[in-house]
Amino acid sequence: MADDPAPGFRRWALKLEYDGxxxxxWQRQNNGVSVQELLESAAARLIGGRPLSSATAGRTxxxxxxxxMVVQLDLPDDAxxxxxxxxxxxSFHLKPHRVxxxxxxxxxxxxxxxxxxxxxxxxxxxxxxxxxxxxxxxHVWHVRRPLDVEAMREGAALLIGRxxxxxxxxxACQASGPVRTLDVLDVRREGEIVTIDAxxxxxLHHQVRNLAGSLQLVGIGQWSPAxxxxxxxxCDRRQAGPTAPSEGLCLTAVGYxxxxxxxxxxxx
Amino acid sequence: MADDPAPGFRRWALKLEYDGxxxxxWQRQNNGVSVQELLESAAARLIGGRPLSSATAGRTxxxxxxxxMVVQLDLPDDAxxxxxxxxxxxSFHLKPHRVxxxxxxxxxxxxxxxxxxxxxxxxxxxxxxxxxxxxxxxHVWHVRRPLDVEAMREGAALLIGRxxxxxxxxxACQASGPVRTLDVLDVRREGEIVTIDAxxxxxLHHQVRNLAGSLQLVGIGQWSPAxxxxxxxxCDRRQAGPTAPSEGLCLTAVGYxxxxxxxxxxxx
Numbered sequence: 001m002a003d004d005p006a007p008g009f010r011r012w013a014l015k016l017e018y019d020g021x022x023x024x025x026w027q028r029q030n031n032g033v034s035v036q037e038l039l040e041s042a043a044a045r046l047i048g049g050r051p052l053s054s055a056t057a058g059r060t061x062x063x064x065x066x067x068x069m070v071v072q073l074d075l076p077d078d079a080x081x082x083x084x085x086x087x088x089x090x091s092f093h094l095k096p097h098r099v100x101x102x103x104x105x106x107x108x109x110x111x112x113x114x115x116x117x118x119x120x121x122x123x124x125x126x127x128x129x130x131x132x133x134x135x136x137x138x139h140v141w142h143v144r145r146p147l148d149v150e151a152m153r154e155g156a157a158l159l160i161g162r163x164x165x166x167x168x169x170x171x172a173c174q175a176s177g178p179v180r181t182l183d184v185l186d187v188r189r190e191g192e193i194v195t196i197d198a199x200x201x202x203x204l205h206h207q208v209r210n211l212a213g214s215l216q217l218v219g220i221g222q223w224s225p226a227x228x229x230x231x232x233x234x235c236d237r238r239q240a241g242p243t244a245p246s247e248g249l250c251l252t253a254v255g256y257x258x259x260x261x262x263x264x265x266x267x268x
Numbered sequence: 269m270a271d272d273p274a275p276g277f278r279r280w281a282l283k284l285e286y287d288g289x290x291x292x293x294w295q296r297q298n299n300g301v302s303v304q305e306l307l308e309s310a311a312a313r314l315i316g317g318r319p320l321s322s323a324t325a326g327r328t329x330x331x332x333x334x335x336x337m338v339v340q341l342d343l344p345d346d347a348x349x350x351x352x353x354x355x356x357x358x359s360f361h362l363k364p365h366r367v368x369x370x371x372x373x374x375x376x377x378x379x380x381x382x383x384x385x386x387x388x389x390x391x392x393x394x395x396x397x398x399x400x401x402x403x404x405x406x407h408v409w410h411v412r413r414p415l416d417v418e419a420m421r422e423g424a425a426l427l428i429g430r431x432x433x434x435x436x437x438x439x440a441c442q443a444s445g446p447v448r449t450l451d452v453l454d455v456r457r458e459g460e461i462v463t464i465d466a467x468x469x470x471x472l473h474h475q476v477r478n479l480a481g482s483l484q485l486v487g488i489g490q491w492s493p494a495x496x497x498x499x500x501x502x503c504d505r506r507q508a509g510p511t512a513p514s515e516g517l518c519l520t521a522v523g524y525x526x527x528x529x530x531x532x533x534x535x536x
Contacts, residue, residue, distance in 0.1 A: 017399070017402040017403060018402060019405070087398070087399070088398070091399055091400065095400075098402050098403075098405060099402065100400055100402045102399050130355070130535070131359055131369060131370050134285040134286060134368045135285060135287055135333060135335060135366075135407070135518075137287070137366060267398070
């Protein structure tokens with residue numbers, strides 16, 4: 001199978017935390033530093049420059065953060081044998097960049113970071129107060145007008161389930177179709193912080209940020225909660241709200257039928 | 269009274285949030301940028317370079333953060349009349365520094381940011397996991413060894429109350445005496461994050477960081493909880509643990525008999 005490691009390679013599962021500020025996102029690009037480039041460079045230093053390849057459970061955009069991204073790393077099968085050495089060695093070589101490995105484990109046969117994943121969880125964070133972000137700078141969307149979280153929750157409930165999400169899909173989206181099943185869309189307030197937690201098997205490009213942008217319009221009272229249902233039914237990106245800024249978004253977890261990091265051979 | 273505003277000046281109460289990373293702390297110093305210098309410069313720009321003076325509820329050290337520092341600012345009494353203008357105008361002139369005004373209000377007669385304060389609350393945050401901090405970089409103390417929070421709580425309970433805290437007092441402390449009343453010393457875990465909340469009328473220099481350093485020794489099992497009682501009784505700084513790093517510390521709140529920001533004339 002094309003998705004298995006090449007002959008002579010062994011697959012490792014890695015859990016990553018990164019601060020997306022100043023990075024171009026997960027994928028290698030010509031216009032800046034990517035998480036993929038940093039990870040592969042650090043792994044190459046660990047194994048003395050031998051060949052390797054990586055793939056991710058999901059590509060994050062420029063400025064988006066991760067607290068639990070899962071990535072696969074195919075290394076020469078005699079290069080490293082210990083999960084702790086991978087976790088700590090790659091984290092060491094990633095310094096001083098704000099990227100580190102939280103956990104590492106040998107992958108089970110047939111496991112693929114992207115194709116085996118059954119859920120992705122994102123948290124979108126809004127700082128809702130008059131004063132600009134200071135301690136949370138680069139990690140929140142700053143919304144000055146008071147948000148009505150109850151109205152946002154009411155609107156969010158209309159979006160949960162299996163729908164054509166064309167209204168919340170970026171024009172550049174490369175997915176084969178616009179239908180997704182949104183399992184969770186939960187809005188909560190804790191003081192000045194309003195969080196939007198979203199979970200699905202997979203998301204369309206910019207889907208969470210587009211949902212956050214429209215939920216914000218409900219929160220400030222510009223839209224009724226019911227309007228979100230109408231926007232969803234329109235299947236038209238022009239009907240929905242703006243794309244919320246990237247810095248408020250964090251990939252928190254990727255789910256698999258079996259936790260790749262729970263085995264005794266993992267380091268976590 | 270020497271503590272009242274000079275003739276022709278009006279006193280304002282400000283609540284500040286700042287990220288202490290890279291700053292020398294609250295107080296003006298020759299070796300770097302202080303919060304006081306940034307605040308006074310920004311306020312001077314708001315009022316066209318006219319004279320002003322400031323004082324704080326407490327001096328924070330280099331690298332220490334604040335989410336609710338209270339400061340007084342004496343401005344010419346005809347310079348500004350609106351609390352919102354002070355909050356937003358000073359915050360604007362503080363850009364791009366990680367310092368901003370959360371709230372502003374005209375001070376009540378006789379009010380002084382430091383002498384009227386009846387409590388200070390600090391939070392010390394530890395990231396307790398093998399991997400170095402990424403998303404919380406510069407805002408936590410990284411402790412790799414697993415912390416026994418129950419043991420820390422047991423030890424902390426021995427320190428609450430009115431005691432001679434000489435064992436937890438920096439040599440450079442300028443307070444007149446070593447006796448303080450520690451009202452709260454609460455240790456909690458939420459996932460990888462362990463927080464130590466401390467509240468007192470006032471603290472000795474480095475007291476919270478010294479308490480955190482000793483609590484950490486209990487947490488990793490190097491000390492029994494009871495040892496903290498013995499260290500306290502010794503009244504000897506050499507008996508206590510190390511001073512925990514500044515970046516884990518945040519001043520969260522300053523208390524007054526009447527909330528300076530609750531009046532209708534405040535902006536918060």
